Amino acid sequence: MAEPLQPITRSPLYEVVAQRLQEFIAGQSLRPGDRLLSERELAEQLGVSRTSVRQALTALRVKGIVDVRHGDGVYLRQAPADLVPTLASEVANAEIDHPMIWEVREGVEVQAVRLAARRREPEHLDAMRSALVAMERSIAGGGDGVDGDRLFHRAIVDATGNRFFGFLVDLISDAMDRTSEASLTLPGRAPISLQAHREILAAVEEGDEDAAAASMRRHIMVSAEMVVGQQR
Amino acid sequence: MAEPLQPITRSPLYEVVAQRLQEFIAGQSLRPGDRLLSERELAEQLGVSRTSVRQALTALRVKGIVDVRHGDGVYLRQAPADLVPTLASEVANAEIDHPMIWEVREGVEVQAVRLAARRREPEHLDAMRSALVAMERSIAGGGDGVDGDRLFHRAIVDATGNRFFGFLVDLISDAMDRTSEASLTLPGRAPISLQAHREILAAVEEGDEDAAAASMRRHIMVSAEMVVGQQR
DNA sequence: GAGGTAGAGTGGTCCAGCCACTCGACCGAG
DNA sequence: CTCGGTCGAGTGGCTGGACCACTCTACCTC
Known part of the structure; x- marks a missing residue:
């Protein structure tokens, strides 16, 4: 028994x-x-x-x-939905690997940068610019610029004016932390990434959402390929 | 001021x-x-x-x-994965309105249909086709075809082969239910929606992910405009 | 009709006390 | 010494009553 x-x-x-x-x-x-x-x-x-x-x-x-x-x-406030807790535990337990997360991230961040290009305010542009400066300085000093990278993406999310994106980004980075550390500090990656960020910023500044989306998509796909490729 | x-x-x-x-x-x-x-x-x-x-x-x-x-x-608490339930309840509590949800949905579904176009399997295409048939039949009978609509989008998500998308779609529809009923059954909307679905399916069948993404984006923006516009 | 007011009803907070439970120190029997 | 039990200190669980802060509404006054 x-x-x-x-x-x-x-x-x-x-x-x-x-x-x-x-x-x-x-x-x-x-x-x-x-x-x-x-x-x-x-x-x-x-x-x-x-x-x-x-x-x-x-x-x-x-x-x-x-x-x-x-x-x-x-x-x-709502019809009693036990759906949410169920979903939460699913994500925590489901077998979700790094490629899956990158695919989702691509969709979320591309859309976010579209909205950011549409609604950008001076304060958000400032935040993005200073994030880039932080990145440049770190890389020039031999660092990986990962902090500036985070700030940059966070600034984009903030610029959407849509809280939901913030939640999703947190969710995604949490899922990433959980799968494996997969450091973003690949040799030679930082300058490429920096250039990609510059492109994105330029498109956002001009309010060209299609260009911003395209740049972001390229950037994320390249990053994903580097990180995921490294794991194999 | x-x-x-x-x-x-x-x-x-x-x-x-x-x-x-x-x-x-x-x-x-x-x-x-x-x-x-x-x-x-x-x-x-x-x-x-x-x-x-x-x-x-x-x-x-x-x-x-x-x-x-x-x-x-x-x-x-011991569980290191505490962030997820917290996020879920935050999403449940935060003031997130319909337009915000539609913006997120656009990003998620556009990316999903990209992946679907890339990886489509015969079974998924079948599911999408039969969803369209159900939609047509419902509309011909004076219905709104909302069930077929759901099946169609679900089939796309399944075709991604990425569980994470399923989770997000559930989260989004849950959030939508919570905000307001905002019925999808606007007069005259069903045929337009049906045509959009046909376009999407065609692009997925051909494996043209850019076309699929563009069609989906247009479809969702139109739907959002209709629903949100109605609320004003 | 517009504006103000008073009161009823609601959630917010506090207090003092006692109950239920856990854990570890202690003690006695073997 | 080891085992087993006991007991007390400290913890969270729960209560009733009291008062405060807020919201809404009916009513009154001008």
Whole structure:
């Protein structure tokens, strides 16, 4: 017998309450925007203290299921989607290798630079320029310029004015860290990369989104080929 | 001046505490498995009540950052892959609107169709063709063909042979559901969409990835314009 | 009608206390 | 000495009650 006795695990009360609330929401087919009962009413109906209800609501709030408004009430934020946690663990566990990540990165960054070229503001251009300067200085000193590289790409993402891209870039770099270190410091790569960045910046400055996209695509494909090729 | 006065937004105390704790963890470079101070000590050092500390800890627990053990203490979670669930819930909470999602979708799907055109297998082409048939049949019967549409895009993603794209598409459609229902069934849209799909399929069949990418980009921009335009 | 106001209801925070649990020190029996 | 049990200190879990801060609305005044 593998499990002679099931280990007893008392779930904390607030967890039980949170689950009960989720079931209630799903069962009553409440719609996003609907208001839940007040904390005091929930506490009474569930037979627990208001503190426990509040803790459960905090959990639901963090999960993005519920929206708590001071002085107003608790509102439903979405249909209960256990999709997100599922997806998250999938990415963490799925066998995703370096080439796959580079392919995704290509799509995301090319689109980002398109938007950046369309909406560039002086501040973003400044950030990109100073990132390039940092890169040049590092390379001139024998470094790999990887910090400037990061800053440059981050500046592009910021210039999109679209938070979603920031999330994706974080996700991608996280996935990359997890697969292998695959250093970006290949001998002879830095000057090539620097030149590519200059092209991209020029296109963005001119607001030529097609040129920017093309340059970025080339840049990423070259980088991917170098890094992935090295692993073989 | 666009912003004469910055709107005052008092963050709830428990949120401030949670953030402060995260900073503390990062700043002190605590390692997974380390134990934090006790709730009572944290409360005293931060000058807040234990209740607020507990609420903050509940949030960190849900985020997967921390592990609270009854009668023992609060420990830093072991999993190094904690970033992913955090990101997912951030995406769930952040204010991301429909236009932002469409922009991301454009980048992802354009890149996906590129890869699909490069690697298409007979089975994937079959799936795409039958999705189109389903779409045609639905539209001929007065339907919106949305099911066929979904199948078509899913087939493209499958054809990439890259799981990461599947994950992103799920994330995107989840985000879309969350923002608003924004039905895709605009009058007169279905036939246009159908024609766009035919173009895409043709390019994929020929293995012309640039043409496929261009068609997909046009298709998504048109769709986005229709849906977003409708909301205004 | 426009503007202001007061009140009811809501979430936010705190406190003091007690319960439930864990762990390690201690101690006695073998 | 080793094993086993006990017990207490310290931890998180949970409660009830109190008060504060905020939002919304109905009502009143001009």
